[in-house]
Amino acid sequence: MPAAVSFQSVSKTYATPKGPFQALHQVSLDIEEGEFFGLLGPNGAGKTTLISILAGLARASQGRVLVRGHDVQADYANARHQLGVVPQELVFDPFFNVRETLRIQSGYFGVKNNDAWIDELLESLGLSDKATANMRQLSGGMKRRVLVAQALVHKPPIIVLDEPTAGVDVELRQTLWHFIAKLNKQGHTVLLTTHYLEEAEALCQRIAMLKNGRMVALSRTSDLLKTATSNVLLFKTDVALPPAMAAQARVTGRIVQLPASDAAEIEHHLAALRQAGITPEDVEIRRADLEDVFLQVMGANTPPAEAA
Template sequence: MLASPQQQPVVSRASTGAPVDASAGGPPALRFSHVSKTYRAGQVKALDDVSFDIRPGEFFGLLGPNGAGKTSLISILAGLSRASGGQVSVLGHDVVDDYANARKKLGIVPQELVFDPFFSVRETLRIQSGYFGVRNNDDWIDELLLNLGLADKAHANMRQLSGGMKRRVLVAQALVHRPPVIVLDEPTAGVDVELRQTLWQFIARLNREGHTVLLTTHYLEEAEALCHRIAMLKQGRVVALDRTSELLAGTASTMLQFKTDAALPLSLVENARVTGRVVQLTAHDALEVERILATLREAAVPIEDLEIGRANLEDVFIEIMQGSRA
């Protein structure tokens, strides 16, 4: 489902999404229908008529810059905030009118590190199981501890854990009642490489087993590798919604990357992305690649470590956020 008629996205191709049986029927895993959220008596609009569905079994990415409305949307989904307009449902259960059933279907990993300092890791997970009425859950808790690298921390007090270990416990808490829909809100922000790899291996396994996953992240390489479909928010509106492969197919196909200590020619500055000594420039065809290299030679710009490859999701994201993609 594309954005509502009132907010046609930049990308409007039909989306077939995840490899799930669309003929199976039933409600979508998540439905956001004309959702709006305003603050300060309507003066600040965090969400503006946001509409899209996520199908059962999808791995779906929700991307956008800071302040785009991602956290507002997830807060409404989790019941932490009330929408100013529209409806949100989880597997057909409205998050307001049928909040208890909607919440049971959800496992949410928040951005913030929130923990109870008085319990061990295993006690924390047992208590979390109790919130959802799940008894005799130790076998699944053991599996979570093993798959998230927490087995040797099972009896450690939460206060004794590092930030990365606390993050792993948050993931375990979200999964302890085996929810069919998993929401990951910046789950790898500020964590080490080992946790990122461990987490994605486990979440990918759960997705293959049929769990629906909604991911927000600023690590766009993660979204590109994992997500079947992606929606992009900008100033509270959906500006792109499509399969990841289609989003990538619609961008410049070539990316030049090199290092230099010299200033770029003015004709290249506007379209360059510079990080320290690293410069990235997009090109739509081989002729444009040749023109860029000729311009650098004529300006006597010394370059090192030249690489020419395909553009990625980060390039698509920047094009859309800057409004240069039609």
């Protein structure tokens, strides 16, 4: 059986006023049937470009992409029928209500008499009371729910989610992941890009990381977590850290996080704080998470000039 999605040495170069810009460099990976797969990377890493090539919205400069054995260029009709894509941007037709929008989307894929599934989508995504509302009347979060419903209306075996929870409230995030996780358990393949790394850690079985168009990591989520520093010392302070400590710390407002491989290194950090006259507040020690791994991988793949 072919992979659900296969990227084979995919490169993409754009012509710009400053000369050619290579957005993707020889990206190769396979996503298996029924897998929940995460694609991570900083802004500009090439994630959306890769998904645009998968969806047929852009053409690869080199390489090929297969969807369940169908080439996205040579056999585009069959390839696109296998996909349900939720884009980053809020794109909608202002002349139709929610139910009409989903019926029209069903028609694009030749699906008739689809009201039962549309009703289930509306219920599962909290849109039942908005079924007759015009798309222009919906909030940004509700529009995002409709985009998800549109992507799923033809029951695609492969679901592609490009930053689906960007700028949405906690309720929608929980509703969406509950529904998508249910579909994944039913056999649907899911490809997710997100900047919420806790989502990727909780949901994805395998993860690929991109940086500057190159794949810098590809592994099972559990294996990636094993590569991280085993512990993190977390505390709060209003005082500036000593330079040597600040160089390795992750600081968010008053919250400081320092990698620590063992108890001796934790004690070393605390001793350095005491010597600097800093009294940390709310001290705790936690296991490293996917965000720690992500920063470690991205830092390890930063050229010296860029790091400087």
